[in-house]
Amino acid sequence: MTTDVRTIEWTGDGLRLLDQTVLPGRVEYLTVRDVDALVDAIRRLAVRGAPALGVAGAFGVALAVRQAAREGWDDARRDAAIARVRTARPTAVNLAAGVDRVLPFAAKGADAVAVEAQAVLDEDVRGNRAIGVLGADWILGRTGGDRPLRVLTHCNAGALATAGWGTALGVVRELHGRGRVETVYADETRPLLQGSRLTAWELRQAGIPCVVQADAAAPSTILRGLVDVAVIGADRVAANGDTANKIGSLGVALACRAAGIPFVVAAPWSTVDLALPDGTGVPIEQRPAEEILAWNGAPTVPDGVEAFNPAFDVTPARLVTALVTETGVLEVSSGDTPGHVRSGA
Numbered sequence: 001m002t003t004d005v006r007t008i009e010w011t012g013d014g015l016r017l018l019d020q021t022v023l024p025g026r027v028e029y030l031t032v033r034d035v036d037a038l039v040d041a042i043r044r045l046a047v048r049g050a051p052a053l054g055v056a057g058a059f060g061v062a063l064a065v066r067q068a069a070r071e072g073w074d075d076a077r078r079d080a081a082i083a084r085v086r087t088a089r090p091t092a093v094n095l096a097a098g099v100d101r102v103l104p105f106a107a108k109g110a111d112a113v114a115v116e117a118q119a120v121l122d123e124d125v126r127g128n129r130a131i132g133v134l135g136a137d138w139i140l141g142r143t144g145g146d147r148p149l150r151v152l153t154h155c156n157a158g159a160l161a162t163a164g165w166g167t168a169l170g171v172v173r174e175l176h177g178r179g180r181v182e183t184v185y186a187d188e189t190r191p192l193l194q195g196s197r198l199t200a201w202e203l204r205q206a207g208i209p210c211v212v213q214a215d216a217a218a219p220s221t222i223l224r225g226l227v228d229v230a231v232i233g234a235d236r237v238a239a240n241g242d243t244a245n246k247i248g249s250l251g252v253a254l255a256c257r258a259a260g261i262p263f264v265v266a267a268p269w270s271t272v273d274l275a276l277p278d279g280t281g282v283p284i285e286q287r288p289a290e291e292i293l294a295w296n297g298a299p300t301v302p303d304g305v306e307a308f309n310p311a312f313d314v315t316p317a318r319l320v321t322a323l324v325t326e327t328g329v330l331e332v333s334s335g336d337t338p339g340h341v342r343s344g345a
Ligand SMILES: CSC[C@@H](O)[C@@H](O)C(=O)COP(=O)(O)O
Pocket: 045, 048, 049, 050, 051, 092, 154, 155, 156, 157, 158, 161, 162, 166, 167, 168, 194, 232, 233, 234, 235, 245, 246, 247, 311
């Protein structure tokens, strides 16, 4: 699927987004020509996943610059629109980073911004390929033997969550290409079923065996010895290696530690936030209560009960066996951290 389905594409006057809310039932695209529509698409997860948000944010600046010219906005109105894109979701650092990267081109017009945004997209695909190879090499070196592996993943860190190929699923694709995947346990992922709707769809398209399980099953599956390695993505990695990812990732990490199997985070360097010393500063998105209080429009809790709906959790660095980026593998729980890379220590 990664070669013929594009998650995000700039059409010259807008963005074409694969609508991730209607998969796997329908493969449909949204055409987004103004900032309001993009912010809405980001908030309701039509486009989602940290690297994909980075690309959408970068093209979002082109969209805002174009709209400003079309509708005669002054600079203040244009900048406010860009700020709305930048903050549409708080946890993935890539969104703000994608916007910031292309901002210096805004004065040269929408086309110049779009050229730089396309570079963000192309770099992401290249980076994911590298992550796949590095991650597969590390996992095979660590797990030993030559039997196919049972891999667990959480949420969707695949082609859909990126500009193509995927991070965690890029590693899985590479392992599969080497004949080393027995099966993938895809956690279904609350609240919007990114694992069962999206990860299982991608794996099936790629011919990679998988089963979907409830998020709550993951620790037990791991402790029963049914998993060799867990590989997940990330929305933000602090300088010390603390890792924010989809709610439920922490339970997977704790179970991996208890079972003595590797917990591997696969993410581009653009997901590393060196300005944050540790994970306590990660802004955790609170999603709308309705995602928990109702299912298919029908209430799931008694009247008057409220919901707590954090979309992400933070896994402490001591539980992260390895962080795979396009630049190499850091063995985080053994003391390698992104901050050490920066300082050269
Ligand atoms: C390569 S995507 C990494 C993460 O962004 C992914 O695992 C995740 O948690 C996505 O959350 P989502 O709420 O679907 O945007």
